[in-house]
Amino acid sequence: MKRLVLLLTAVVCLAAVDPQEQAALDRISAADMRGNLSFLSSDALEGRDTPSRGLDIAAEFIASQFRRAGLEPVGGADYFQAADYLETTPDPSPSVTLDDDKKTLHVKNASTNALAALDLKFAPIYKVESTDVPSLAGKVALIRRPGARAEGAREKFVQFRAFVKVARERQPAAVVIYGAPQPFPSLVEAKAAPEIPLISIADADAVKLLDALSPGESKATLSFHANEPKKTPVQLRNVAGLLRGSDSALSKTYVLLTAHYDHIGVKPSGDGDRIFNGANDDGSGTVSVIEIANALAAMKQHPKRSILFMTFFGEEKGLFGSRYYAEHPLFPLKQTVAQINLEQLGRTDDTEGPQVASATFTGFDFSDLPATFQAAGKATGVKVYKNDKSSDDFFARSDNQSLADAGIPAHTLAVAFDFPDYHQVGDEWQKIDYDNMAKVDRMIALGLMTVANRAEPPHWNEKNSKTGKYVEASHRN
Ligand SMILES: [Zn+2]
Missing domain, CATH: 3.50.30.30 (Glucose Oxidase; domain 1)
Structure with a gap:
């Protein structure tokens, strides 16, 4: 009986999604992501260390997918925001x-x-x-x-x-x-x-x-x-594509959907498998950014605000790609209204227990952004919840931190904060639950469109004492 009631609620809510938006959600495909992720986390890419040839190949692949989706190239060099670094050996x-x-x-x-x-x-x-x-x-x-x-x-x-x-x-x-x-x-x-x-x-x-x-x-x-120290110049690249907004005023404001495409490379020695494939961390976020970009770019009428789809280098080395972006933004930070950063969306076998049809945000109460996705979750059958134990602690552990430090309401959305193969060679594409990831991505896509269409931008929760420095930073933009 209880189940039936829930089912009816779900049907009623689903009916509330605009048909254009529903068509976009329907384009999100588990099979597409399975294909893309099996390449990005293949041994051939050698764990996508920063810097490495595997990372460069991953960047080319992501750019090719943005090109295929029809996103506008931004960043100066096609879909790449190139950053000059020195690799140092002291x-x-x-x-x-x-x-x-x-x-x-x-x-x-x-x-x-x-x-x-x-x-x-x-x-x-x-x-x-x-x-x-x-x-x-x-x-x-x-x-x-x-x-x-x-x-x-x-x-x-x-x-x-x-x-x-x-x-x-x-x-x-x-x-x-x-x-x-x-x-x-x-x-x-x-x-x-x-x-x-x-x-x-x-x-x-x-x-x-x-x-x-x-x-x-x-x-x-x-x-x-x-x-x-020995210094070797290296060029690193964020990969970025824009979906131009359809509203003449709101299109000059930007929502960021991001993930990091790097991982931790190859174990220097040892027997057997030495490649850290990084399928869930964060190949899953990367293919989700691609998939959602693809789904939204095919809409006849784009969401009102512009959406910047971007994947970062060097997260594992210390949030390098996102820090670089916050210091060299492609669009003014003053006009950037939110960042939704995706991490670890593919594995449901959380060490705290299975996480099916659910997702959580870091810094859940830091802004009103998660509530928008909670509503999108109700319409798509995904429970969006606060992880009381880890939500706040994980806020600083991914690329949302860089934009938060710049004052932008920014969170990381994850299915599982911790899973058995975290930073191990066993984080491979075969272990991903693609159907669940597609379901979660539909929730993300709907929440993203809601943020992009709503006239009122997201706000930091000033009542939460942990947001003080972010609120202060937002006034500097
Ligand atoms: Zn990660």
């Missing part, structure tokens, strides 16, 4: 010594992100333990990095980042981060302005010595030498 063994009144310590296991040779002789150390810091010209700033599992790690990291920011503004010769090792990205934007270099020290003896220093000025000094 000096593997810089020399580091710490001197205080009593002794000299030769430090092991240090590294730096300096892009030129770095040479410091007996630079006085200033230990930063507050944001009240004087000019540090000729000195090095010393900041402790908390361990990821330390108690209250989240708050400690917020404080740590604030210290690094203020220290850099005081123009020291370098910022020394000690304690937990500081990872440095191997990619830097070729045209990025030079920054105060960071030095990472995690050697136990050195950490002990540095911990013993009192805050502020000290008699201890640091000497450091690292050769210039």
